[in-house]
Amino acid sequence: MKHLKYILASLTTIISMLAEAQGNITGRVIDEQSQPIPFVNVVLLNRADSAFIMGTVPKDDGTFTIETDRYDRLLKVSSLGYQPEYIQARRGNVGDIQLLPDSQTLGEVVVKGHVPSYRMTTEGIQTNVENTVLSKLGTGEDVLAHVPGITKKDDAFEVFGKGAPLIYINGRLMCDASELDQLKSENIKSVARHYNLALGQSL
Structure with missing residues (x-):
């Protein structure tokens, strides 16, 4: 019985380690009024050369999920008309990522x-x-x-x-x-x- 408990405990530890290794990066993209921005690009970049690794588009409520086992990366959030935002990728919820208007990029096009x-x-x-x-x-x-x-x-x-x-x-x-x-x-x-x-x- 003790042997069985040891095996179950070991399996639980292994499963927990695998789940942690394959953890998700989640968050929410909002604008300057704290309203969700659903149709933006959320991409994971290689820190060394900014090469694209993977990406996703948030849901209607602005939330997104990226599955990865590496966290020495950069997370870039961008959309036309907004200043791109870069944050350190980390396991779990990175919280709200606020995008601010990019008036310099749009210039006269806005009107x-x-x-x-x-x-x-x-x-x-x-x-x-x-x-x-x-x-x-x-x-x-x-x-x-x-x-x-x-x-x-x-x-x-x-x-x-x-x-x-x-x-x-x-x-x-x-x-x-x-x-x-x-x-x-x-x-x-x-x-x-x-x-x-x-x-x-x-x-």
Whole structure:
């Protein structure tokens, strides 16, 4: 009986250690009015070279979770129109991360376009571009760089947790990356983001 108790105690210790090693980083993203910001990029970066490791997008209430077994990393929270915030990644809840408006980045664009709106669909996040600050960025590549859940890595785009996407423009598969540079942001109506990226042009 004592031997069985020892085995159970050992198993409990091992399970506890494994759970700790695979712990989560959780938190909540808020704005200057302490309101949740759901559609932002929360990414884990290598401290040495700031290389992208993994990322996620907060829920509607601003909360997020990143599963990792390394905590010598940096957590970067960013969104168009806000100053990026960097914090030390640590196991458990990092608390509220407040993003402040970035007036220098937006400048004159603020008065010319609205903040882009986002909508969850069965396939992922749809970003409205038409008549927003995103439509003033320049090219299709500039727009994709600011879409939630997407990062640019080694001159190519990557969808968080899904790898390199296929990119469609008006339902047509993009064959050459230069097409994004040739596509003006003001002509993009919306971007649907799931494993594939679908850019719909405004008529």
